[in-house]
Amino acid sequence: MxxxxxxxxxxxxxxxxxxxxxxxxxxxxxxxxxxxxxxxxxxxxxxxxxxxxxxxxxxxxxxxxxxxxxxxxxxxxxxxxxxxxxxxxxxxxxxxxxxxxxxxxxxxxxxxxxxxxxxxxxxxxxxxxxxxxxxxxxxxxxxxxxxxxxxxxxxxxxxxxxxxxxxxxxxxxxxxxxxFKIKWYPQPSGGCILTDLEFGKKLRDLLEKYPGFNGNDVETLKLGRHFWEGNVKIIIGRNYEENLKLETLKRNGDLIIKMKNYPGPTALIRSYQAKIPNEILEKAKELILKYSKKARDKIDVKFSIKNG
Ligand code: SF4
Structure with a gap:
């Protein structure tokens, strides 16, 4: 045998x-x-x-x-x-x-x-x-x-x-x-982000608005601050790594907005419906300023906008 x-x-x-x-x-x-x-x-x-x-x-x-x-x-x-x-x-x-x-x-x-x-x-x-x-x-x-x-x-x-x-x-x-002389094992803990209540809430929102979401959408949920405007979502990076990652997740139809002349967060705008309306661009700029200590009170901020 x-x-x-x-x-x-x-x-x-x-x-x-x-x-x-x-x-x-x-x-x-x-x-x-x-x-x-x-x-x-x-x-x-x-x-x-x-x-x-x-x-x-x-x-x-x-x-x-x-x-x-x-x-x-x-x-x-x-x-x-x-x-x-x-x-x-x-x-x-x-x-x-x-x-x-x-x-x-x-x-x-x-x-x-x-x-x-x-x-x-x-x-x-x-x-x-x-x-x-x-x-x-x-x-x-x-x-x-x-x-x-x-x-x-x-x-x-x-x-x-x-x-x-x-x-x-x-x-x-x-x-x-x-x-069995097992010297190392991890403490019992999550490891699965689906058990995280905060992540679960973001995922549920996405499922309600766009049930056809895919792996790229899931990756965006792991990053940044999320703001829904109707069926459009604005994601604001919370640090340098998240800003870079948001750019790598950009896909067709998305917009990436960031400041040209001050440091601060990057915004990814993703529409789950139609074209991204202009007022959403303005909202994203407001949010970028809100989360940028250096640019918050400045009047000479310039933005760059990239298409996906
Ligand atoms: S969904 Fe449940 S069983 Fe599956 S990996 Fe996550 S915690 Fe474990």
Missing amino acids: GKVKALVLFSGGLDSILTCKILEEQKIEVVPVFFKSYFFGPEIAQKSAKENGLNLRIEDISKGHLEIVKKPKFGWGVSMNPCLDCHILMLKKAKEIMEKEKFDFVATGEVLGERPFSQTRGALNIVERESSLKGYLLRPLSAKLLEPTIPEKKGLVKREKLFDIQGRSRKKQIELAKK
Whole structure:
């Protein structure tokens, strides 16, 4: 029999590191995979994988993820985070890889009851069913509290060496981190901008006004101060880096306005309807002056306007 192969969904957090280590302890070949999107990048997972001797694979799910963010079957969480749909999408992708590349099963670091919305017993069952991974989805940290999976039944994974962790306490995971000599792992925290309430509000506004928005629009939401004027948006950079980034995001139909003779913010104007009216240009100039200490009271300010 060849070596047993597991594809592990890897966020970089302690639960996902432990999942890899528990399986490696059973001499299973582990491939950790990080699914990146417009809303979460791989930086923490890359650091975590490197620190823990894991060879991380990165897959881009941005386009499919954007669609479920706009219209999640199971709804959003506290902000615009469609966690159940997001898990399902990742597991569907994992299933595709599993079948194509002949992995024996998919594993995750999910812990029963650790998260109120996405890790209840009902939620775990839903993602397993909706991703069509039934029987092939192993959660080593809580496995003993769940039905045995096919790899366990076939003896590819020793069930007795899996765990029965549940709830929000991290005590057991911290003990396991010591056992496996895991020296570095990130503190549990976001990493996904969709859980940020401020960002969620901007995203919801955009979804209401222009449901056809794309990845470039999402990138603009991560920058600057946003002002809607009807269906036109003015974005004002908050610092030098944001000013530069706004220019790189300019696309056909956008306008970039900045001061020629004073330092200060750059404005990106984007219309989600028709041509940008002149009064919006004046509004953008007012906002630039408002956020420029040096030019605020000057009467000789000159502006440059660039088309996208
Ligand atoms: S927090 Fe973000 S990355 Fe995590 S499951 Fe929810 S939507 Fe997906």
